[in-house]
Amino acid sequence: MISIVGTVGVPACYGGFETLVEYLVEETDSQIDKNITVYCSSKSYPQKLATYKGAKLVYMPIKANGPQSVIYDIASLIHCAFHRTDAVLILGVSGCIFLPFFRLLSKAKVVTNIDGLEWRRDKWGKSARRFLKFSEKVAVKYSDVIISDNQAIADYVENEYGVQSSVIAYGGDHAVIEGLTFTDTNFALALCRIEPENNIEMILQAFSQTDKPLKFIGNWDGSEFGRALKSQYSAFANIDIIDPIYDIEKLAELRSSCSFYVHGHSAGGTNPSLVEMMYFGKSILCFDCNYNRASTEEQAAFFTDTAALVALIKAADSLSNGQQMVEIAQRRYTWAIVRQKYFELMAK
Structure with missing residues (x-):
């Protein structure tokens, strides 16, 4: 047993x-x-x-x-x-x-x-x-x-x-459902628990300095930290603060229609949300740490601070690591x- x-x-x-x-x-x-x-x-x-x-x-x-x-x-x-x-x-x-x-x-x-x-x-x-x-x-x-x-x-x-x-x-293969249409409807996606080590504030600061729309999904109301960020950054027209979504089909729709994905985790080893997203063929921007480099075999685009993320967001149209992410995911995850x-x- x-x-x-x-x-x-x-x-x-x-x-x-x-x-x-x-x-x-x-x-x-x-x-x-x-x-x-x-x-x-x-x-x-x-x-x-x-x-x-x-x-x-x-x-x-x-x-x-x-x-x-x-x-x-x-x-x-x-x-x-x-x-x-x-x-x-x-x-x-x-x-x-x-x-x-x-x-x-x-x-x-x-x-x-x-x-x-x-x-x-x-x-x-x-x-x-x-x-x-x-x-x-x-x-x-x-x-x-x-x-x-x-x-x-x-x-x-x-x-x-x-x-x-x-x-x-x-x-991560459970994240992709049958019948999905993969499109680009001009928004970036982020998804995580709203905790400091996930570099939430860095991501929000970066997008507040650009015109790129961001949909950010998380448990914002679960802590004073999250509530404060929600209150501050909801004021930006291009930032959509979204409460947790657990429905795999709704998540798949968002993942399959975003322009690119931003992953701010700096701790925790291999993050399930990252390996799930790797199946969708979208370019991925990761906070630069050894865990994320190991998970993506160093093929993602990496940032270390707000300025570096702003630069990646502005150059996002030229990023093309989505197919590498799919290949790694299908081989390992x-x-x-x-x-x-x-x-x-x-x-x-």
């Missing part, structure tokens, strides 16, 4: 890890994935399914995000330990401080995806960063296999801990490849 710990749960309703689990539990003829248990937060599911796509669902009465995520993950691991799982896939390091005790209680193989160096994110205070860094250290020490979603993360793990990790990214790699690791 394989147990999956560390997400809100399935059906996917939150973020990248949840989407990953959604595709890991796809029913196939393979024998290895016939017996999967996914731990879910009952706080996020008014309707509690017993199974989903053949996987058994176990609900914990704890929130899966924020400070409670530590308790949520630990409670899930305790349940795993007493239900004789053969392998446990841990997504994120929040509850990994419990791993030394879990190893005493269970002989299960432990495979941990350490996510995108969560402790470096600007949204955390000093105490939270220290805790997450310590959890990461414990995860690397007590896991049988470490998964990094980006080569830059793998390089960090090897340099920091002397441990080699397996690099497995995310799939399919769910079939991701599924195979995960299950091979858990079966060894």
Whole structure:
């Protein structure tokens, strides 16, 4: 039996890890994935399914995000330990401080995806960063296999801990739906969680200095940071501040009709929103960091500050990296490849 710990749960309703689990539990003829248990937060599911796509669902009465995520993950691991799982896939390091005790209680193989160096994110205070860094250290020490979603993360793990990790990214092929018409209706697109490390303000400042229309999708009302930016930049005629869109068809329509895509993430390894967009054949402008360079094989256009982004926006008509993005995505970022790699690791 394989147990999956560390997400809100399935059906996917939150973020990248949840989407990953959604595709890991796809029913196939393979024998290895016939017996999967996914731990879910009952706080996020008014309707509690017993199974989903053949996987058994176990609900914990704890929130899966924020400070409670530590308790949520630990409670899930305790349940795993007493239900004789053969392998446990841990997504994120929040509850990994419990791993030394879990190893005493269970002989299960432990495979941990350490996510995108969560402790470096600007949204955390000093105490939270220290805790997450310590959890990461414990995860690397007590896991049988470490998964990094980006080569830059793998390089960090090897340099920091002397441990080699397996690099497995995310799939993005689900983002393209049948019947799409690919056009250019003269707007740039940006899509992300509204957090400082995603360089939201840099992107907005740059477009406020140009006439190029921008549609920027995000959870603006989820923080004071987002609300302040929404209030300030909604005043610009060319900037359209859009609330979160989770409907894959609506997202596909926007992605297929934009002129180009702007990706401001500076943390988090391989970002699902980036690999999804790479399938649409549009030129991509990325904030210049080792994660984004690794994800796009350095074929995107890169910017480091507002002035550099303004220059790229003004020269956008001459950009032509869209086909390179599609080629990379089809070669590296399919769910079939991701599924195979995960299950091979858990079966060894």
